[in-house]
Amino acid sequence: MTVKKPEIETIKTDILVIGGGSAGCMAAIAASDAAPDLDITILEKANIRRSGTLATGMxxxxxxxxxxxxxxxxxxxxxxxxxxxxxxxxxxxxxxxxxxxxxxxxxxxxxxxxxxxxxxxxxxxxxxxxxxxxxxxxxxxGLDLKLILSREVAKRRITVLNHTITTSLLSDNNSVYGSCGFNI
Incomplete structure (x- = not known):
């Protein structure tokens, strides 16, 4: 059996938000509103439309x-x-x-x-x-609160990488500059 070597892709972004629950979506929205010229990316292990503790609304x-x-x-x-x-x-x-x-x-x-x-x-x-x-x-x-937040994320052209699991943070001298993860 031959195991296919996974593709490694480097993605550059100005702001990386790990987690696309309500807090992650709001953090990305706030960052975009404060600095619309920055490139913002959300990594989410599920899909931001129905993820996090508010997936079923509130x-x-x-x-x-x-x-x-x-x-x-x-x-x-x-x-x-x-x-x-x-x-x-x-x-x-x-x-x-x-x-x-x-x-x-x-x-x-x-x-x-x-x-x-x-x-x-x-x-x-x-x-x-x-x-x-x-x-x-x-x-x-608030049944559709996450759908509303994901729509606001999309309006701001924030990059969302759904089904992407973060496995580790990249750091140097106690400063985080990125993360590693894989997309399923």
Whole structure:
């Protein structure tokens, strides 16, 4: 039996994103929006259209401080629960709650639908149990969230190498400059 030697291909890119789940897609989109002239490549072990933990969608966007409904301060107050002490970084949670509404609006522009009442106000649901104020969970029709993100990736002409498994990182002096992988 003769074993065929695999082809070795070198691909050059300015930014390499390993993983095409929601975080990888958002990282590539943000990089492209910040520097549209750079060449960006995503390596994904499956297919970005339905990969990652959001492959089957999601039903809500959590940690959203919607103006008029809740504030980042209320969110931080709600995370100050006895069983969370020492785990939660208040400054990180404040920034997350503060910036999340802008992300909701961006997702909405891309076609994600969020639940609203008859007046057009977002419907927030309680996030914490007990006497803590604020509704930080906004229900959404997110079944096709990954399809929407993959469409946004394609609009930006980001190269996607689906079914490509990363096997190692290439580094020199503690600086990563690439990766090795194989396509199945």
């Amino acid at each position: 039903d809500a966007l959590n940690v959203v401080a919607v103006p008029g409904i809740s504030t980042p301060e209320e969110y931080v107050e709600g995370t100050d629960l006895d069983h969370l002490r020492g785990i939660i970084e208040e400054d990180l949670h404040y920034v997350l709650a503060e910036k999340s509404f802008a992300m909701l609006k961006k997702l909405e522009q891309w076609g994600v639908e969020f639940e609203k009442d008859d007046t057009g106000q977002y419907v927030g649901t309680p996030t914490f149990y007990g006497p803590y104020p604020g509704n930080f969970t906004i229900p959404m029709a």
